[in-house]
Structure formats: structure tokens, C-alpha cells
Amino acid sequence: MPPPQYSNMAYSKDRKLRLAYFVSHPIQYQAPLLRRIAREPDLDLKAFFSSDISLQGYIDSGFGVSVQWDVPLLDGYNHEFLPVLRKAKQISFFQPINSGIKSALRMQGFDAVWIHGYSTSTTMRAIFAASSLNLPVLLRAESTLTDRPRSGIKVRAKWLFFAMLRKRVSATLAIGEDNAAYWRHYFGEQFPIFPFYYTVDNLFFQKKCAEAAKGREEFRQSLNLDAGRPVILYASKLQTRKHCDDLLEAFLDVRKTSAPGRAPYLLIVGDGEERAALEQRAKAAEAGDVRFLGFRNQTELPRFYDLCNVFVLPSVSEPWGLVVNEVMNAGRAVIVTDEVGSQKNLVQHGVNGCVYKARDVAALAECLRTVLADEQTWQTMGAESLRIINGFDFEQNVRGLRQALAHIVPGFPAVRSDELIAEAAL
Numbered sequence: 001m002p003p004p005q006y007s008n009m010a011y012s013k014d015r016k017l018r019l020a021y022f023v024s025h026p027i028q029y030q031a032p033l034l035r036r037i038a039r040e041p042d043l044d045l046k047a048f049f050s051s052d053i054s055l056q057g058y059i060d061s062g063f064g065v066s067v068q069w070d071v072p073l074l075d076g077y078n079h080e081f082l083p084v085l086r087k088a089k090q091i092s093f094f095q096p097i098n099s100g101i102k103s104a105l106r107m108q109g110f111d112a113v114w115i116h117g118y119s120t121s122t123t124m125r126a127i128f129a130a131s132s133l134n135l136p137v138l139l140r141a142e143s144t145l146t147d148r149p150r151s152g153i154k155v156r157a158k159w160l161f162f163a164m165l166r167k168r169v170s171a172t173l174a175i176g177e178d179n180a181a182y183w184r185h186y187f188g189e190q191f192p193i194f195p196f197y198y199t200v201d202n203l204f205f206q207k208k209c210a211e212a213a214k215g216r217e218e219f220r221q222s223l224n225l226d227a228g229r230p231v232i233l234y235a236s237k238l239q240t241r242k243h244c245d246d247l248l249e250a251f252l253d254v255r256k257t258s259a260p261g262r263a264p265y266l267l268i269v270g271d272g273e274e275r276a277a278l279e280q281r282a283k284a285a286e287a288g289d290v291r292f293l294g295f296r297n298q299t300e301l302p303r304f305y306d307l308c309n310v311f312v313l314p315s316v317s318e319p320w321g322l323v324v325n326e327v328m329n330a331g332r333a334v335i336v337t338d339e340v341g342s343q344k345n346l347v348q349h350g351v352n353g354c355v356y357k358a359r360d361v362a363a364l365a366e367c368l369r370t371v372l373a374d375e376q377t378w379q380t381m382g383a384e385s386l387r388i389i390n391g392f393d394f395e396q397n398v399r400g401l402r403q404a405l406a407h408i409v410p411g412f413p414a415v416r417s418d419e420l421i422a423e424a425a426l
Contacts, residue, residue, distance in 0.1 A: 011111065011411035016044040018109055019405070022101075022126040023116040024091045025051040026073035028298055029322055030116075032201040035076035036394040037401065042416070046108070047079040050098050050122040051091060070297040080104070082122065091120065098122045102129035112409055114138045114173075114401075118165065131168040136408035138401075139165075140173035140196060142319035143182050144341055162186040170408040173400065175320055177344040194404040195396070197345060198320045202393045205329035208302035219303055223267070223291060230264040230372045233308035233332075235301060235323055236315070238272030243314045243337075243359065248278060250364040252285050254372070263289060264372060269304055271295040305330035309378045310371045313340055316358045328352070328389035333381035335367045346392065352384035 011017055023030070026049060038045050054073060082104070088095030101122065105113065113130040115123050118141060130137045150158070166187050173196035174180035183193050212219070220227065232251060236242050251266045258264065266287075268278065271294050282290040296304070305311070311327040312335045320341040324334055328346065336343045337358035349355045354367035371378050399415075406414035 011409045013042070013411070013413075016042055017405060017409060017412055018044045018111045019046070019114060020105060020108070020110040020112070020130075021045060021047045021114045021116070022123055023047065023049060024120055024122070025049055025054045026079075027054065028069045028071055028073060029198075029200060031071070031073045031075070031077075032204065033199065033394055033397060034079075037398060038077040040398065040402075040416070042413070043405075045077060046110075047077060048101075048104065048126075049079065049081050050120065051084070051088060051096050052081055053088070053091065070299050093120055096122075098125075101126050102132070105129055105133055105135060110135060112136045112138065112405060114140065117141045127165070127168050136170040137168060138171055138173055138404050138408065139169045140175065142175060142179065142341075144178040144319055145182050145185060146178070146339060147317050147319055159186070166191070171404050173404060176341050178341045179319070192404075192407055194400045194407070196400040196404070197392055197396060198322055198325070198342065199392050199394055199397055200322055200325040200329070202325075202329050202389060205302060205305070205326050208299070209306045209330040212303040212306040215303075216306055219307060223293075223307075225265050225291075226261075229262060229289075230309040230378070231307055232264050232266045232368065232372075233269065233304055233311045233327070234267070234313075235269040235296070235304060235311070235327070236313060236321075238268075238270050238274040238278065240274060241316050241318075242272075242274075243316060244268060244270075244274060244278055245281070246314045246359060246361050246364060247312050248281060248287075248290070249361045250368055251290070252287060253361070253365040254368045255287070255289070257369075264309075264368070266290045267293060267304060267308065269293045269296050269301070301326065302330065305332060308332055309382075310335060310353070310368070312364070312368075313337070314358070314364060315340055325389060325392065328385040331382040331386040333371045333378045334385060335364070335371065346388060348384070348388070352381045352388055 034047055037043065054069060082098035083100045084096050085099050086097035113126065113135050115126055115137060117123050127137055171192040171194060172183045174183060174193050175196065175198040180193050183191065234244055234247055238244055255263050268291065279292055305327045310333045313321050313324060314337055315321065316337065316339045318340040324336060324342045324346055328334060334347055334353040336347055336355055338355055339358040343355050347353050347355050354370060356363040356367050371381060403414045406412045
């Protein structure tokens with residue numbers, strides 16, 4: 001069965017296309033992207049949030065600490081918080097419960113609806129509401145075919161779920177190659193899928209990393225790190241599935257064979273349930289060259305990205321890993337597992353880093369030895385990281401979004417005219 005068509009939703013160039021965006025809460029990675037989309041002169045974007053949890057400060061279940069983001073989350077784009085019938089301290093399928101979804105779509109004259117995820121009652125109700133109003137729906141989510149093991153019953157239930165969902169979704173937006181394979185698997189090879197890869201604000205991170213470079217040696221000294229010794233960085237939640245323990249074991253192995261005065265440091269930025277066990281293991285191994293630095297906010301991270309020589313994300317079941325995008329903007333080599341979703345798009349083995357089989361500590365240790373073999377290696381790989389990440393930016397997102405909208409809203413241009421391009425640049 002083909003996806004639903006909306007030939008009656010013709011677009012007129014005399015007005016802006018009105019696009020409603022539904023997402024659980026303001027997200028630090030998405031805010032700059034929404035600001036960029038809002039600058040499109042022929043698009044009128046409005047974001048609808050289920051919760052303001054990220055604005056109030058909250059206990060992040062992964063970090064295990066109170067989090068309040070230090071970057072603007074609402075500036076530069078139109079938005080509205082949906083009425084709340086049931087408040088929540090965490091986001092889950094039934095928390096919070098919102099009202100006013102269908103009335104907002106009906107009364108505000110939208111041409112299309114973009115949904116982020118299908119794991120909350122609000123996003124699912126937004127899909128049904130749009131379908132009932134004959135509005136085309138774009139769906140974006142993080143899922144991959146390897147994100148977690150599932151029983152036979154759950155797999156069959158998922159097929160039934162997607163058979164229902166497919167009738168109500170016009171096209172999907174893929175965050176990367178693994179995610180695109182997921183949509184093809186459940187929706188079929190012919191279902192329309194458009195590239196809308198996971199990106200970060202490249203300009204922000206490149207600027208902040210360049211600023212951090214000016215004070216790099218002072219920052220190194222503040223962490224009591226000797227000059228001339230390479231730095232390995234981990235920056236993520238200290239959860240079991242992130243497997244910082246594998247990195248610690250690989251680091252200890254590499255340290256044993258390092259030349260005098262050339263043993264690397266390991267910086268662990270983040271917090272979470274595994275921190276105590278990791279600290280105990282490092283203490284037992286008398287690894288005084290491991291630094292546990294706790295949770296650091298968005299504006300603090302570029303200093304660590306600039307300081308390191310190689311970044312490692314040893315996760316399993318990682319849908320993407322946006323921290324990889326961030327550190328590549330510092331021009332650094334990266335090592336990730338084959339279960340990190342971004343690796344197929346961002347990490348070229350032997351070019352800008354390494355990809356190894358998840359949970360293979362020996363392979364990770366060998367990757368570290370390869371990257372840290374000499375300064376020329378990590379510098380060359382870092383330069384390649386910067387080259388690659390420059391092609392994964394918000395402009396690419398805008399192109400993918402426009403292509404998707406042109407497919408589901410007849411008459412909307414997939415490519416802006418020269419006149420509109422000039423207007424957007426102002």
C-alpha cells in the first residue's frame with residue numbers, strides 16, 4: 001500500500017507554507033536547527049512542546065545529576081507549550097498528558113505536520129489528529145534495527161504497529177544510514193525517505209573550540225596534565241550501555257606498553273550510575289592519570305574537545321551519538337563501536353579514526369595505539385574529521401526537509417529560487 005497522498009493540499013507561492021512541529025520538550029541540540037529552519041522565507045514553522053522540563057532544571061536519569069542547560073532553548077523560532085492535563089518530572093509514554101492538539105492544527109491553518117518520535121502519547125495523538133484532518137505527516141525518530149534485542153512477540157507487535165502507522169505517515173526523515181534501513185525494513189523499500197541527518201551547530205562548536213585553543217595550555221595545567229602526553233577523552237553519560245568500563249580497561253592496557261613520558265591521560269567527562277565502579281577500578285589499578293571530571297554543560301565541553309587528541313565512544317545500542325559530531329568540529333580523531341549509529345556516516349576507519357566491534361576491549365586498545373602512534377597520525381585524522389563534519393550541517397537538514405515537503409505538499413519548491421536564497425542570507 002502506498003503512503004497517503006494529499007493532492008488537495010496545493011501550495012501557493014503567494015504565501016508561506018505552515019509547518020507544525022511536535023516534540024516532547026525543548027532540546028539543546030534542536031534549538032539552533034529550529035532557528036535555522038525559521039529563517040526560510042517561504043516556511044512558517046511553529047514548534048509544539050509537551051513539556052517545559054528542560055527549562056526548569058531536572059534530574060537526568062542518565063547523568064544522575066540535576067541538569068539545566070546553559071544555551072538558549074526557545075530563542076529565534078515560533079513555539080507553543082501544549083496544555084498539560086497531567087504533569088511529569090520525566091518524559092515517558094503517559095507523561096505528560098497534553099490536550100489541544102487537534103484544535104491547534106485545525107484552528108491555525110497548517111499545511112503539514114512534522115513529528116519527532118512515536119514513543120509518547122502526545123506524538124502519537126498528533127499523528128492521528130493530523131491524519132483525521134487530512135494533513136500530511138513527516139515522521140523523524142532515532143530507531144535502528146540493532147538498538148535493542150526484542151522477543152518474537154514484541155517483533156510481531158511492532159510489525160502490526162507499523163502497519164497501522166504507515167497509513168498515517170506520508171514520508172520519513174532519516175537521521176542516518178542505520179535509521180533509513182529501519183524505515184525501509186518496516187515501511188517498505190518504496191516508502192519515501194528523505195535525508196535529515198543528526199547534526200549539531202557546527203559554527204557554534206568550531207567557534208568555541210577555536211577560542212578554547214587560545215587557553216589550551218592553561219587549561220591543561222589546571223587539570224594537572226603534563227605537556228607532551230596525549231589525551232584520550234570520554235564525554236557522555238556513565239551508563240552501563242555506554243561501556244566506559246571497556247575504555248578504561250583498554251586504556252590500562254595501552255598504558256602498560258607506552259614509552260616513558262608518552263603514556264596517555266584519560267579524561268572522563270560525565271556522570272551516572274557507573275561512576276563509582278569506574279573510580280574504584282581506576283584506584284585499584286593505581287591509574288593516577290585518569291581524571292573523573294563530572295557533568296559539564298554545553299558551553300564547557302569545547303575546552304575538553306580542544307584539549308584531547310582522540311575521542312572515544314564505546315557504546316552499544318547507540319542510535320547516533322551527537323557528541324561525535326561535536327568533537328569532530330574540534331578537528332579530532334574519533335574511535336567508536338560498530339553499534340554507534342553515526343559511524344556509518346561520520347567515521348571512516350583508518351581515515352578520521354577507527355571503528356571496532358562493540359565490547360572487544362583488545363580491538364579498542366589496538367585502535368588507541370594506532371591513533372596515538374605519533375602526532376602526525378592524530379593530526380591527519382583530526383583534519384579529516386573536520387572535513388567530514390563540515391558536510392553534515394543545518395544546510396543539509398534544510399535541503400532534506402524541503403525535499404520532503406515538496407513531496408507531500410504539491411507545488412512547494414524543493415529548492416529555493418535565487419530570490420529566496422538571497423532573502424534568507426540577509
